[in-house]
Amino acid sequence: MSEEDIRITKSREAIVKAMETLLEQKPFRKITVNDLCRTAVVGRTTFYAHFEDKYKLISYILQQEQQGLETILLSDSPPEELILEVLLDIRGNKKLYHNLFVAEASDELEKLLQDTFTSFFTNILTVCQAEGVQLASSSLPPLLAFYSSGVVGMIMWWMETDFSMPPEEVTSCLSNLFGFLWK
Structure with a gap:
């Protein structure tokens, strides 16, 4: 170089x-x-x-963050551990996430998280279908929208309430809601 x-x-x-x-x-x-x-x-x-401007810079940073979250979520660890890792990453960057997304009420984080969790649930639901698990719908898009929106909504609530619950408790709640997918 x-x-x-x-x-x-x-x-x-x-x-x-x-x-x-x-x-x-x-x-x-x-x-x-x-x-x-x-x-x-x-x-x-x-x-x-x-x-080009500060918006292109933040877009670049968000793409990097999304790649980092996807790397976590696409590893071979159990889903509960993956979600906990993502929550710990978000809490570890608490000020950054708060000032970028909560103080701004930006759609950027929601899109970043939505895309990331859609990939995560696509993998899980595809395996479920292949193994013959009875899902609420045979069509994946509405299920992906439902599951990823639920997780993103909970993460946004968690950030807006200043991380009022321990990440382990949030993970447990999500696991109870969606756990049947990875049992």
């Missing part, structure tokens, strides 16, 4: 880290490109060489 490539990579990483740092401090709508440049110690030209 050339020195120029390393500088480009380091600049991008600094900008991403700056957004994450600023999201620990304030809601997304209050973060400016100047804030990002100051925190990342890069010029505006460098920022715009990497991202």
Whole structure:
């Protein structure tokens, strides 16, 4: 990798880290490109060489977060452990999630989580069908919408109530609601 490539990579990483740092401090709508440049110690030209605006930057960060959550959910661990891992990840980034999604009431997180859990339940429901488990419908799309919306709704409630329940209790509740799918 050339020195120029390393500088480009380091600049991008600094900008991403700056957004994450600023999201620990304030809601997304209050973060400016100047804030990002100051925190990342890069010029505006460098920022715009990497991202069209702060919305493209946050979209990039959300894609990375979705890939991380999908990696967790698509591993070979039992479903209860996978859900608990996701909840622990969300709680571990509490300020970031709160300032990005709860304070903003953004649809971005809901879409990110919806897509992630749709993949998760697609895998589970496909196995259930193959094993002859009697599902509420032979058509997967309505089931996927129902299950993923339920999980996302509970996660959003959990964040909005400032993580009022331990993640293990939320996992247990979800397991009781959906557990028949992975028994």
